[in-house]
Amino acid sequence: MTREEKFNDYEGFVEKFKPKKTTDDCYTPPAVYEAVKAWACRRYGIDPACTVRPFWPGGDYEHFDYPAGAVVLDNPPFSCLAKIVQFYQARQIPFFLFAPGLTALGLTRHGAGVVYADSRITYHNGAQVNTAFVTSYGDNAVEITPDLGEAIKAAQQKGRTIKRTVYQYPANLLTTQGVLALARHGVLYELPRREAVFVRGLDAMRAEGKEAFGGALLISDRAAARKTAVEKTFTNPDTAAKIWELSARERQIVKELNSKDNKRPCAAP
Structure with a gap:
């Protein structure tokens, strides 16, 4: 390998040893997560103490120890969201998950409902994503809820007041x-x-x-x-x-x- 090739290949070499980010690089700001959690718990009567977050770097949602009565409320990797929804539906594990707004509608094919709000979320890595939510709760295929959008906006505005x-x-x-x-x-x-x-x-x-x-x-x-x-x-x-x-x-x-x-x-x- 020439010296030039070594320079050009360095980043690829280092990348192989980096831990993969299981949330597709979109880590949820804590204030936004808490706002979404509070809304979902009110809307569906979820006990906040029963919510679990099985998605983290190095985690494995398929082998996560789900306690009885657990409700998954998390931001999973968008790239395999359909598989995740089917996994929870098959095991009757209730969920309320972040989802990409532009493609979330297709998740209704798996018996889930999609909640839309005016929610363009700025994630920790700077990515701005039009975000919807997919859930096992309720009988609606689609629900549009302005109050969730307002809660998310308020949470993001609060975060911006912190000096960074x-x-x-x-x-x-x-x-x-x-x-x-x-x-x-x-x-x-x-x-x-x-x-x-x-x-x-x-x-x-x-x-x-x-x-x-x-x-x-x-x-x-x-x-x-x-x-x-x-x-x-x-x-x-x-x-x-x-x-x-x-x-x-x-x-x-x-x-x-x-x-x-x-x-x-x-x-x-």
Whole structure:
């Protein structure tokens, strides 16, 4: 394997040893979960003490020890939600689960009901998802309930009043959000493959249990300068923000990218 291939394969190598996130990277903010739990308990007469959460990193809902009278109230991985619903229906375990709003209707095929509210939830990883809820309770195939949406909005607004650390990425990192911002502002920007390498996040971010949602590109100094120049036309740096710093390993990768950039072929005459 060449040196370049080693750099390009590093993230894939590290990824194999990362614990998989069983909730499809959408961890529910505690305030939102409690608001949903309170609503469901009132609506269906559920004893809050009987609710269980079998979905967590490394957990196995199929072998979870469900006590008598348990009610599953949790945010499961959306990618296998149909299988999960069928599992609980077959065992007559009552449930009220978070579900993707755009595809939840199909879960009615399995005898479940879907509760809709105006609930666009911002999860811990920054993802904003139109969220519905699938349940074994009631006789409705579909229920639209404004009060649940209001409860979720209030919970999210309460969370926003808490002062949080604002982070700023270094110039040499181009995130998915950064790409979308450039596109939204009508910016013409081109990034040659030789000037970039895909990463999940920075080493400093991993040390705090964070990563760049959607992934990012570590880019050469030349590409970073071009990006910074166009970003200045529509953004103002937050002087109070914490700037993620590149590690020695990442600076070495940038150095390699700079080297490849300096060897770019001359333009055709």
